[in-house]
Amino acid sequence: MTQPGPSAEGAKRFSLGDPIVLILSIGFIVAFLALSLYDVALVADNISAGFAWTARALGSYFQLLLLLTFFIAIGLAMTPAAKAKIGNLDAPEMSTFKWLSIILCTLLAGGGVFFAAGEPVYHFVVTPPAFDSEAGTADAVSGALGQSFMHWGFMAWAVLGSLTAVVLAHAHYVKGQPLQPRTLLYPIFGERLMRGPLGSLVDACCVIALVAGTVGPIGFLATQVSFGLHELVGLPEGYTGQLIILAVLGSIYVLSAMSGVHKGIQLLSRFNVLLAMAIGAVIIVFGPTLFLVNSYLSGMGAYVSEFFTMATMTAETAPAWWMQWWTVFFFAWFIGYAPLMAIFVARISRGRSIREMIIAVAILAPIATTVWFTLLGGSGIYYQLNGVIDLTEALNNFQFDVATLTVAQALPGGTVMALAILLLTTIFVATTGDSMSYAIAVVGAGHDNPSPYMRAFWGIAMAVMAAVLLYMGAGQISALQQFIVITAIPVSFILLPSLWNGPQAAYAMAREQGIID
Template identity: 45%
Template sequence: MQASNKKKNSLDLPTFLISGGALILFVIAALVNADFVANMVDTLFGWSATYFGIIYQIVILGTFFIALILAFSKYGKIRLGNIDKPEMSTFKWISIIMCTLLAGGGVFWAAAEPLSHFLEVPPHFSGIENASPEAVVPALAMSFVDWGFLSWAILGTLGTIVLMYSHYHKGMPLKPRSLLYPIFGEKVIYKSAFGTIVDSFAIISVAAGTIGPIGFLGLQAGYGLSAITNIPDTLAVHITIIILLVVAAAISAVSGLHRGIQLLSSFNVILAVALIIGVLILGPGYFIFNHYLEAFGLYVNELIPFSTYRGDEGWLNLWTVFFFAWFIGYGPMMAVFSARISRGRTIRELIVAVAIIAPVVSTIWFAVIGGTGIFQELELPGSISTALNESGQPAAMMAITEQLPLGTIFSFLFLLATIIFVLTTTDSMSLTISMAISGNGHPPRWLRAFFAMVMGLVAIVLVSVGENSVNSLQSFIVVTAVPVVFLLLTTFWTAPKACKDLYENHKKETLS
């Protein structure tokens, strides 16, 4: 059936014009009146966080538990993708997953978030003094909430199962609209205005999610270069870094999944592991191990209460709701990407890798980087917080690495890891957006390069708004997640339905 649809998997011009046009229109509007665009984004952010924050929390929690049930049920052994063995090795597969999804948090938030929660204890922990030894475990545990099991599950479990079922087993195009195939059948797939709208929103949302890390990188790398080389930390430097990044991402995306993306991902995983080992040996290894174990236990024990907390909406909008919205915005397109790289994997392998292994690795990464910063702040108050308060979140990483033995080398290597993390996400998402528009795993090269460049342009616009650059990037991400959350909500029903159908077919084939 898949072969018969090849002609239908050509360039989807309406989706290309709507998604690409919307992003370009955003850039033009910002050039005409930047203040208007900034105010509009902030207003929409407040509205979406207030009225949809609780929906984000419900969808992300439900996805994780449904995925676990499917993984360890009789459906877990079903092999997805219509082939007998995986297309790529497990190490390369998990490397691509980790680097693509960890990007924005890999270094930027791993340094800034635990330290921010340490300096200002989250409202869940009343009675604990800010910046005290008792604040260490809550600070780490709350960063695990935002980057842990639930956030990873929304990126590559239920949606990936539905898309692999629709594409590889039923011959539907590799597009977000195929998430609705188990409900509507082929009528939503071909010549459907509704399908075009679904694809367009999914593309704009993942572009926003990728634009955030690109912008964060520009800010962090600019500060890092200034700290290492004394180059002034200016807007011009931020813009130059972003331009270089998107050019490199476009080249990598054009080279394809099995060249640029795979090589960069494998290299960066090795680099990240080396950095973790280096910090543990030369830094506060015992402090990190000790507090990680306790923080992880607290996180697992309080997973549901932490994830459903609604007590302080102002705090929630800045942290948990923002991160949940970010990952939800990635959801449909990450399902496309995960479906492309996970062919031949079983349902259990997919869910264990994405929803268990990847988040555990993320919590270790956050504990090593954030825990080191907290240790330094405890030992010498102001050593990290001064840089954070004066220069903002981009300064956190450099302030931490500069105080380690061989600080200059660590600073350079962490900066390199940040660049490659974001580069990997940008090229992967350029490829994925292009797959969604073309409907197959080998989209035109010019299309991949186009979306890398457009995302870079929007990042430049948002970084250029001034002192509130980070807030503007965060707001843009949360707003675009609103329409996407309803698409992901359908997977609560369609993923089990797809598993049941695959299981029944496998039984019939076995009996015959």
């Protein structure tokens, strides 16, 4: 057999993967930017209308998909088949701490940056529909935290890397199929999907959903850090400053993505988890300790006792605007992330058992998230309750950057703590940027070692899109965030077969490894 020469190897290194996926994905970015430049209001109005329709018509379907995914995944984890190892390795590729750090930092970026401080306080000053406590009183604390836990808890995490990751792990590491979203539909459509344009369309839908879900946090971080540095140290606030922050952020996550899972990505994630633990320790030791402990317990109690009430609430039993902007928005965001996040989870979990992977993603990561929300958001509630801060007006206007900075400054350490949290939030977004740039590159390549240039290309593309949208105004980034809900429609149907294919793949792996007959 003739070996590929240097020119063939070079072409492979610079290849950006499936041309149809590339054209559709980049075409979406270019079209969104071009239409926004042509008529900002037209784009925003049409997306807003589509957002409202999707939330109203398909919100319950999204909720049911997450609910079923969680319970089927937990049920699967309790079976003997869950002892099967992923990736045909007897021992894990990386330590448990490194592995959990990468998983945590990949999704917690959105929560850690924008919602951990502000969302619990919002639900404290505006009582969620599942509860009847008087807003702004001590009775409202448990419901405020419980509602936040619902949005960022077990169901949200389970859809990101449990059943879908099992399907992809079996298909790729056992059957040799590509690490691409289209593989999730192989049991239904067969080989014609893998090699035809329909498969490329499936992959492109998932890449577009991920780009929409990642560019938003990247752009909003630039505005948040710019605002924070202006308030804390007096640096000028404006587009130039935001552009510099984007350039620094983009450089960090592009270099991290290029270096790979075992180098930059895990180093950045480990550093961020250690920094979060240090900040959390300061809050626990020097902050309102007893209030936070009691609030966490009562909030978890409200979360568990009202779990099904919150999970199944619809626009018929709650205000339509509330469902649209809170539960449905978040659940659609997670659905949009799910296929590529599952690819990433399957990639970093080689050597782990199915049970370990499901417990890490669907149990341990949500618990860590609820603790983080209690530390920041619970502190915010404490200071709001005692009149130290007043975020009512800011949060009613959805100014979560103001909320995060205000709560941070009220914490022990004041300005120093606020700067530490700004650093933490920056790295949180960087850890999402690097892992998702890597995941998109994996989709293009179809295997778990894509070209570093492909990883850099996607990282830079998302940073450039964020820069252009910021130039037009933060409203266009908000429009892109709303577009997430629309992209969740096709992605949700790609995830649907995993509800039954996930357990089937797990049992197939267990039989192949001699765990069950």
